Amino acid sequence: MEYTQLGRTGLTVSRLVLGTMNFGPATSEPDSFAIMDSAIDSGINFFDTANRYGSPRPGHTEQIVGRWLKKSGRRDEVVLATKVYGQMADHPNGKGVSAKAIRTAVEASLRRLDTDYIDLYQMHHIDRSVPWDELWQAMDQLITAGKILYVGSSNFAGWNIAQACEVARHRNSVGLVSEQSKYSLLTRDIELEVLPAAQAYGVGVISWSPLEGGLLAGAVAKAKEGRRAQQRNQDRYPALKAQLTKWEKLCDELGKNPGDVALAWQLTRPGVTGPIIGPRTMAQLDGARKALKIRLSKDTLARIDEIFPGPGNQAPEAYAW
Template sequence: MEHRTLGRSGCAVSSLTLGTMTFGHETDEAGAHAQLDAFLAAGGTLIDTADVYTRGASETIIGRWLARQPAEVRDRVVLATKGRFPMGDAPNDVGLSRRHLSAALDASLRRLQVDHVDLYQVHAWDPLTPLEETWAFLDDAVRAGKVHYLGLSNYAGWQVQKVADLAAHRGLARPVTLQPQYNLLVREIEWEIVPACAENGLGLLPWSPLGGGWLTGKYKRDQRPEGATRLGEDPERGVEAYDRRSTAQRTWDVIDAVESVATDRGVSMAQVALAWLHDRPQVTSVILGARTLEQLEDNLGAAGLHLTADETAALDAASDPAPADYPYGGPGVEQRTRLLP
């Protein structure tokens, strides 16, 4: 397993991350602990969770696993969690206010059975709470030793820049990472969000690297999902998104390109999609979210897999979102890329 620094911090993390959103919901505790064991055995170190994942169950499962590990294992783990979304029904049980985040962070530490987390991330933008209030609390949490580093999740480019400017202007702890959705089918973050992160030294921790399973090849053209897929087991779940994606020619162009590389390499389609993302600019670590140990073990096969320039170019061409007009397409491309004479 390769290691990289967590954004511009000095903290080294594995270039693949174990995501734990399935823990306590699609993956029971025994299965979750098996995934954690396998991930550490493969050389992984960064474990990502959130308080809202199964209303605290994911953190609780991780906490029980951590509690039975020897000190040398616990010391290798780089632990990340998030706060922002509802954890109760009261008006202050949600958001990025000092009141909610203070309670949310303390509750996460209790469930995880630790006195600090390495990376604490705000799970999404909060339009109701002044940014100054949120970031003052987060800076206090760093100074109190409850948090080592700060991160963002699901922020737009202008929001990333606003946080970076505020932290720099007021001398507060700066964010080191952003967690966005990013994969061969979702590349629009490259237009503004990735440049904003590059400008401010934030590493990317992409979630949904396999596009909800599309990039594994489990969905077929002109064939409704069935069987052991999330949509096959629950046909009403995400049917609109499925129909929208399945009718787009670009979807099948990308899948065909991934399959071609995978066949030539003798590896799985998932490993090809992960390898492509693993080596994108600004990516620190790719978050693997598996329901089963078998899925995780296949995903871990992407560790150390690097595509050739020709393979990468073929995937880039097939997955190019090709914005139609200004500011991202048309003359906007030239303005972003052309050097002054």
Template sequence: DTYGGGKSEEYLGKALKGRRDDVLIATKFGNSMGDSPYMAGGSRRYVHRAVEASLRRLGTEYIDLYQMHIPDPQTPIEETLSALDDLTRAGKIRYVGSSNFSGWQIADADWVAQSRGYERFISAQNHYNLLNRDAEREVVPACERFDIGILPFFPLASGMLTGKYHRNEEPPEGTRLAGSPRARERYFSDAGWDKVQKLTDFAEQRDLSLLQIAIGWLAAQPQISSVIAGATKPEQVEANVRAAEWVPSEEDLAEIDRITA
């Protein structure tokens, strides 16, 4: 809901009008929706307000996957899960998920849900790609242990895995990394560029694009349920879909591990 101050949901609702039964809608709550401290978080009061606002903007009676955008240190997870359980029983949401939770937070939420009979998080949306495999330390093992599907965001490493950036050159104006010094610092390192070059060579040897390698590798990971790839043009959406058609062999996966692990 936070993207564009809710506009992303409004646009989606208009695009899907009359086609609701053909799609699964996933959205989020919890990140700031304004200047007030009461317009964010995981409190029972806010969760109920947020879902009603999302339903209105989306023009639907229910949300298939409702995800908590970020952990709320000010609200006990018991309160948040209780509110989400109420909304599930009321038919306003079908399933619940987390986003940006650490491994221990995923485990804690699952224990609370199971011990109290609440709806469990069925998905975890986290930063995960070939240039940032930090999720494998805690998040992936936690999701494997509790049978939670992972929805990785930034699968293309903010464009680093598309070939649009080049070593020793400033990122093109208007690109994600041009407007994000922190992300640029993360990826524009000698080690990062070396990995990109080796992955590019790997792709060319197989007559594939770097994008196909990035998305195909993620899709092949056992705990991945789907891959969230951004796009600003229709042809990018089509390229993302085609990329998921590449299925790496065991030898491919081993070689990619040697390059990026």
């Protein structure tokens, strides 16, 4: 396993992040336990979940993770990340990141996860209705109480990261240490401002949907299998077929699985702590781990950019001068 520091912190995390969103809805509890056992045994110590995961039973995924933590006895080995923001109760303060919503949500997550503390507590989305001072006061109280150790964000724009970090700095708070953003070869928007902002503030970037719902994991060869069969991916596939055909040809030349190469590409990106892998099966976990052994040459990276051109630079050079 390869390790790095999470942003500017001293926290050591694996470069592959185990996403648990499938635990419950798509993967049974025994199979989820087996995947977590295998992940931690192979050195993957960074587990990501959220209070909303488990649909149609929000909170179910945290409960599965919590039961595994108790059964395995390996809580201290795990860097445990969860999220707050989503609707968890049918009343006005049942969602968001107001001080009241945060207090209620963190206590509920701690119960479901059966733990005394959360390593990384992430805001699942920007909440424009909440003043930054209120947010940081609530988070700082949780840190002081020992209920969380670090604060992260998810789905923040670059200027949201700057806002959050500057207000935290004025309050002498640690502030954000991570940002979880959608990032893949097909979705490279964060290269414009999110990645530069994160790097400037020492915020580690965790990428979600690095395989773009399976489209980058062999959609041409297996267009009707797994998540690729979802309607939204089927709707996108015709317009992407030529591009994905070139991608899979390149991966064939490398002798590697397309999904593994897509993850390996993530590991080359400046500022990226690691991609989230969300295995439904043990076979998918085994495949994802192969990405750590893939080394992409400069020529290969250039060919990948030709197939999936990103913005070309950060803003404003990407569109101005």
